[in-house]
Amino acid sequence: MKVAVYHSQQDIRIEEMPKPEICEDEILVEMKACGICGSDLMDWYLKTRAPLVLGHEPAGVIVKAGSKVRDFNVGDRVFVHHHVACLTCHYCTHGDYTLCERFHRTNIKPGGFAEYFRVPAPNLQIDTLKIPEKLSFEEATLIEPIGCCVRAFRKSGIQVGDSVVIIGAGTTGVIHTALSKIFGAAKTVVSDLFDFRLRMAEKFGADVTVNPEREDLTEVVKAETDGVGADLVIVAAPSIEAYKAGLSVCRKGGKLCVFAPTKPGEYLQISPKELFFSEIQIIPSYSTSHLETRTALELIKSGRINAKGLITHRFKLADTAEAFKTALENKESLKVIVLNR
Ligand SMILES: [Zn+2]
Ligand SMILES: [Zn+2]
Incomplete structure (x- = not known):
């Protein structure tokens, strides 16, 4: 499959990678749309971890589900949160979900800027949301950033x-x-x-x-x-x-x-x-938990926030480098998204 690999801000390459294998309690999602976040543009934050596949605002379709997966089926349209908390540690029991040790350790593999990504069991169980029929994949990519903002207000x-x-x-x-x-x-x-x-x-x-x-x-x-x-x-x-x-x-x-x-x-x-x-x-206020992503989905679904109106630019996965350049340099841009087509 094709993935966009971040080597540095000026060097994002389309590379080949094997399609991820899944375990019996995981799913494989075909990416349909994935937003570029401000944090994807913070070179100082990423360069020590490069090369890596970015993309944490993804929406897509389930193309494979392990034998032990309940509540989700092949063909379901989903938003997947890349980080989820454990819900039981000291931080979690105090409501500080984004500070949980497990929050950072959980991640979709390899990332959202890929044709397919694997969703580990905790992410599937705690913060994978079905996208209502009337919402597009594009709109669903706004769930994560809107969730971050909801948390700040709360x-x-x-x-x-x-x-x-x-x-x-x-x-x-x-x-x-x-x-x-x-x-x-x-x-x-x-x-x-x-x-x-x-x-x-x-x-x-x-x-x-x-x-x-x-x-x-x-x-x-x-x-x-x-x-x-x-x-x-x-x-x-x-x-x-x-x-x-x-x-x-x-x-x-x-x-x-x-x-x-x-x-x-x-x-x-x-x-x-x-x-x-x-x-x-x-x-x-750092990031968002499973609580605010649900609120964000409701706000988009009800039309209280015009998610579509926030998107100014769309690029194909093959043009991810150009998408990043636009998000970074074009001052007449807001949300830039990458589409898999
Ligand atoms: Zn972000
Ligand atoms: Zn925890």
């Missing part, structure tokens, strides 16, 4: 009527925009350096958009919140500048959600004195 404890600022309007920033309205935000301000992305954020519910190259975000947020600042700030851009801007618009007692990691070795200076007296809460 962790942040947003309240109805809150003011929300979202910094960075890439795919997840735009998803956060849509979710802010679903979770009851009264006002959502979105900031990004690219106007195309701000227009997308407006389509997905932003009340106010700001391009910091032309306007001062702090001033805009002040004006929009009667001088108080935002109740919740979500930083979805991987830069220290974005975090500084986030802290400057967060109200006293507000929450700042860390949603995008910066490069290793980059630090944000925080004064414990200022943090103490401002009581700003810093809340990181």
